[in-house]
Amino acid sequence: MEPISPVARIAEQGQAVDIRVADVTKVFAGSAALHDVNLTVRPGELLALLGPSGSGKTTLLRVIAGLAQADRGQVFFGGSDATRLPVQKRQVGFVFQHYALFKHMSVADNVAYGLKVRERANRPSKSEIQRRVSELLDLVQLSGFDNRFPAQLSGGQRQRVALARALAVEPRVLLLDEPFGALDAKVRKDLRAWLRDIHERTGKTTVFVTHDQDEALELADRVAVLNQGRLEQVGSPDDVQDHPATPFVMTFLGQAARFNAEIRDGRVLVNGKPAPVAAPKSTIGQASLYCRPWHLKPVPAGHGYHQGIVSGIRRLGSMRRIEVSQADGKKLEVEVALVTNLSVGEEIGLDILDGVIFRDG
Amino acid sequence: MASASYLRLKQASVLPGFGVTLGYTLLYLGLLVLLPLGALVVKASGIGITGIAATATDPRVAAALETSFSISLLAAGVASLFGLLIAWVLTRYDFPGRKLLDAIVDLPFALPTAVAGIALAALYAPNGWVGSLLEPLGLKVAYTPLGIFVALVFIGLPFTVRTVQPLITEIENELEEASSTLGATRWRTLWSVLLPPLLPGVLTGFALAFARAVGEYGSVIFIAGNLPYVSEIAPLLIVIKLSEYDYTGATVIATIMLAISFSVLLLINLIQAWSRKRFGYV
Amino acid sequence: MSDLSAALALPVSSQQSVVTEKKPIRWLAISIALVFLLLFLVLPLVVVFVEAFRRGLEGFLAAFQEADALAAIRLTMTVAAIAVPLNVVFGLMASWAIAKFEFKGKSLLITLIDLPFSVSPVVSGLIYLLLFGAQGLFGPWLMAHGIKIAFALPGIVLATIFVTFPFVARQLIPLMQEQGTAEEEAALTLGASGWRTFLKVTLPNIKWGLLYGVLLCNARAMGEFGAVSVVSGHIRGLTNTIPLHVEILYNEYNFVAAFAVSSLLAGLALVTLALKSFLEWRHGADLASGTHR
Numbered sequence: 001m002e003p004i005s006p007v008a009r010i011a012e013q014g015q016a017v018d019i020r021v022a023d024v025t026k027v028f029a030g031s032a033a034l035h036d037v038n039l040t041v042r043p044g045e046l047l048a049l050l051g052p053s054g055s056g057k058t059t060l061l062r063v064i065a066g067l068a069q070a071d072r073g074q075v076f077f078g079g080s081d082a083t084r085l086p087v088q089k090r091q092v093g094f095v096f097q098h099y100a101l102f103k104h105m106s107v108a109d110n111v112a113y114g115l116k117v118r119e120r121a122n123r124p125s126k127s128e129i130q131r132r133v134s135e136l137l138d139l140v141q142l143s144g145f146d147n148r149f150p151a152q153l154s155g156g157q158r159q160r161v162a163l164a165r166a167l168a169v170e171p172r173v174l175l176l177d178e179p180f181g182a183l184d185a186k187v188r189k190d191l192r193a194w195l196r197d198i199h200e201r202t203g204k205t206t207v208f209v210t211h212d213q214d215e216a217l218e219l220a221d222r223v224a225v226l227n228q229g230r231l232e233q234v235g236s237p238d239d240v241q242d243h244p245a246t247p248f249v250m251t252f253l254g255q256a257a258r259f260n261a262e263i264r265d266g267r268v269l270v271n272g273k274p275a276p277v278a279a280p281k282s283t284i285g286q287a288s289l290y291c292r293p294w295h296l297k298p299v300p301a302g303h304g305y306h307q308g309i310v311s312g313i314r315r316l317g318s319m320r321r322i323e324v325s326q327a328d329g330k331k332l333e334v335e336v337a338l339v340t341n342l343s344v345g346e347e348i349g350l351d352i353l354d355g356v357i358f359r360d361g
Numbered sequence: 362m363a364s365a366s367y368l369r370l371k372q373a374s375v376l377p378g379f380g381v382t383l384g385y386t387l388l389y390l391g392l393l394v395l396l397p398l399g400a401l402v403v404k405a406s407g408i409g410i411t412g413i414a415a416t417a418t419d420p421r422v423a424a425a426l427e428t429s430f431s432i433s434l435l436a437a438g439v440a441s442l443f444g445l446l447i448a449w450v451l452t453r454y455d456f457p458g459r460k461l462l463d464a465i466v467d468l469p470f471a472l473p474t475a476v477a478g479i480a481l482a483a484l485y486a487p488n489g490w491v492g493s494l495l496e497p498l499g500l501k502v503a504y505t506p507l508g509i510f511v512a513l514v515f516i517g518l519p520f521t522v523r524t525v526q527p528l529i530t531e532i533e534n535e536l537e538e539a540s541s542t543l544g545a546t547r548w549r550t551l552w553s554v555l556l557p558p559l560l561p562g563v564l565t566g567f568a569l570a571f572a573r574a575v576g577e578y579g580s581v582i583f584i585a586g587n588l589p590y591v592s593e594i595a596p597l598l599i600v601i602k603l604s605e606y607d608y609t610g611a612t613v614i615a616t617i618m619l620a621i622s623f624s625v626l627l628l629i630n631l632i633q634a635w636s637r638k639r640f641g642y643v
Numbered sequence: 644m645s646d647l648s649a650a651l652a653l654p655v656s657s658q659q660s661v662v663t664e665k666k667p668i669r670w671l672a673i674s675i676a677l678v679f680l681l682l683f684l685v686l687p688l689v690v691v692f693v694e695a696f697r698r699g700l701e702g703f704l705a706a707f708q709e710a711d712a713l714a715a716i717r718l719t720m721t722v723a724a725i726a727v728p729l730n731v732v733f734g735l736m737a738s739w740a741i742a743k744f745e746f747k748g749k750s751l752l753i754t755l756i757d758l759p760f761s762v763s764p765v766v767s768g769l770i771y772l773l774l775f776g777a778q779g780l781f782g783p784w785l786m787a788h789g790i791k792i793a794f795a796l797p798g799i800v801l802a803t804i805f806v807t808f809p810f811v812a813r814q815l816i817p818l819m820q821e822q823g824t825a826e827e828e829a830a831l832t833l834g835a836s837g838w839r840t841f842l843k844v845t846l847p848n849i850k851w852g853l854l855y856g857v858l859l860c861n862a863r864a865m866g867e868f869g870a871v872s873v874v875s876g877h878i879r880g881l882t883n884t885i886p887l888h889v890e891i892l893y894n895e896y897n898f899v900a901a902f903a904v905s906s907l908l909a910g911l912a913l914v915t916l917a918l919k920s921f922l923e924w925r926h927g928a929d930l931a932s933g934t935h936r
């Protein structure tokens with residue numbers, strides 16, 4: 001935005017480095033493990049590590065930072081093997097979930113810490129440190145807060161101090177662990193837009209961990225979805241939403257109903273009827289069809305692919321969602337127009353308009 | 362009338378028994394603690410400032426007070442330093458026997474002071490297990506001021522360990538990790554990030570150990586040698602004055618000791634209040 | 644880039660955690676702590692038992708065949724049997740009032756309850772002499788009515804109560820504060836009486852903390868030296884408690900007997916510590932932490 005932004009200048013001076021995680025495996029007793037994870041972070045991008053709790057996303061972030069060591073595999077920073085590089089030398093900016101601000105230091109001292117602890121030869125002068133601190137506090141919109149203590153700040157302000165502190169050491173990459181996890185909904189929204197803005201201004205390669213798919217899809221250039229220590233898919237928000245690679249990605253990114261299906265003669269059959277979904281080439285046999293609420297349409301009872309009873313109707317923005325209970329007790333959601341003549345208890349049929357097919361097994 | 366006055370003092374509650382329990386508490390406290398301490402104040406004020414000054418400047422009294430306070434300061438300091446190290450080791454490191462050591466830290470709380478006193482004297486006497494090892498080095502512990510120091514470190518150690526230990530347990534690992542991602546060495550992290558939040562606790566432990574050390578009697582007298590002007594502590598001088606029926610002299614020394622240890626405790630409370638206000642922790 | 648390559652040349656242990664010290668430092672710290680605890684705490688404890696049995700079991704037992712020793716043991720038990728229950732009742736009363744209600748002056752009250760902790764044992768004895776001694780405030784009146792408090796059992800009991808005054812209350816107040824008032828309020832709304840609520844709801848919640856408070860109070864009551872020494876008058880066979888008897892034996896160079904009698908109190912201390920560790924291990928949540936002052 002502003003071409004003379006001081007931190008943008010810092011970012012240009014520091015070389016844009018990509019990060020590569022190769023075959024990383026880590027086995028824990030009790031905690032989230034990682035299995036053969038391969039991931040490349042492109043220079044300057046904003047990448048989200050998305051997954052449920054226990055999926056290993058924070059562990060992966062910590063392996064990149066050097067806070068945890070992989071049992072197997074390597075981590076490359078810009079082509080150099082950094083697997084055995086101690087965390088102090090990795091030049092990563094890490095923002096912790098609970099900020100980990102030093103409570104006994106003022107805001108200014110917190111931000112200056114990374115510069116002050118450098119060896120004498122590399123340490124900037126006192127006035128230089130002061131100048132950088134005030135630039136960074138400007139950037140995170142906390143000018144004038146220099147002499148406050150963390151206990152005197154709100155959650156959102158602490159988060160911003162933590163970010164300024166991480167940026168102060170001119171990191172090759174910024175790593176954020178659940179950056180908005182500890183904040184309330186309204187503050188989260190504001191900070192999201194603000195983080196995007198900071199990223200655009202600094203151009204810093206950034207990886208952040210989140211369990212909130214909306215957050216990942218709204219903020220990130222690319223999203224890496226993890227499940228049980230395995231990387232399920234990496235792609236742009238559109239990619240992962242429109243072309244989910246696995247059933248897990250499909251269901252984790254939003255509401256989806258699953259139907260038993262069969263692939264035969266290049267067609268997808270649901271309950272013996274061909275559905276308007278493209279069948280994967282040269283596959284045959286049992287499969288699962290996943291449908292989003294807008295992939296389904298209510299039709300009169302006796303018609304369509306499946307039968308069910310309307311068990312609930314609620315409004316969702318400019319649409320309505322109806323909840324349909326099926327004979328086996330499973331419930332699914334269907335999106336309909338705001339004005340609808342369906343009522344709770346009514347028997348209906350379900351038509352399939354679209355969906356994503358996965359081979360079983 | 363009485364019930365109306367306490368109702369205004371206390372916030373409404375459905376639980377019963379406030380009047381009875383508070384009344385009993387105040388009565389018991391008043392009769393057994395405040396009344397006797399009041400007797401000391403009455404006696405001291407009867408003596409007056411000039412009388413107190415006259416006794417306090419008596420060379421033997423002054424020497425005993427100096428011995429008590431200077432060795433207590435030193436012992437509390439050493440106990441704080443090692444207390445911090447021991448608390449760190451017991452909380453942060455895992456090694457065989459850790460639980461046993463942790464339990465034994467409380468020993469001076471539970472072991473009668475006289476027993477501790479004769480045990481330390483036997484141990485550090487020239488023919489004792491430790492004393493006989495130190496003697497060739499020219500170090501005499503028992504029956505010298507150094508013996509007082511040893512006894513007071515023994516007495517103070519649990520205070521210094523137990524006040525820091527909970528603070529060490531509370532340290533979030535994230536703080537250390539944040540410091541290391543910012544490029545700090547382990548030593549720097551210890552010094553700049555981990556130690557400062559422990560200082561209020563170390564200070565509290567120091568003050569408690571000091572207050573206790575100044576008044577300590579049983580564990581000291583057996584190992585001290587009790588030589589006037591050299592290794593005679595103030596509490597012992599009180600006992601000597603009492604055995605000479607010099608209640609005035611005893612009261613003056615007691616008043617001075619109480620005044621100083623209460624000032625120390627007041628100081629701790631002020632430090633804690635300041636630290637809580639500024640950093641949000643004690 | 645160059646500093647990265649330089650750093651890469653350094654071999655780094657892959658298991659080095661960032662949240663602890665290097666192994667040699669750790670072992671050095673552990674060794675220092677061990678030696679320190681050995682010199683200051685473990686050896687003094689061991690020496691008590693070794694010296695007690697220096698002349699074998701016979702020498703040990705001989706110490707308890709003396710009439711004065713038995714009198715001292717009897718006196719100490721009597722004193723503890725009076726002082727400890729009184730302080731337990733006080734501790735329960737005070738912690739109920741302080742932990743379950745909000746009122747003005749509460750922190751002052753807590754400070755006052757803590758007061759005996761910061762008074763020298765010798766001074767604790769002295770203040771009772773100033774009240775009840777021959778030259779004390781009530782001395783002449785007591786003398787006229789033939790009541791003996793100083794240099795007699797009542798004085799020893801009073802001094803012991805003073806010295807062990809805060810133990811039970813101090814243990815219970817934080818514990819009861821942590822537990823709040825919700826359970827008691829629930830019991831009352833269900834129609835239980837106040838007394839029944841205390842017995843059936845509050846007491847079970849604090850029983851382990853109470854037990855430890857009682858034990859610590861008892862260990863200190865039986866072991867108190869300075870305060871008792873001042874008020875007792877050291878009358879052999881009459882006003883000598885166990886610790887005072889130890890002092891006499893030690894000053895008479897009867898070391899084996901002194902340590903043998905001491906080993907009783909040391910054993911009591913060990914039982915107290917063992918029970919504390921056991922309670923912390925089994926009922927950690929029911930024992931308030933960090934309540935030592």
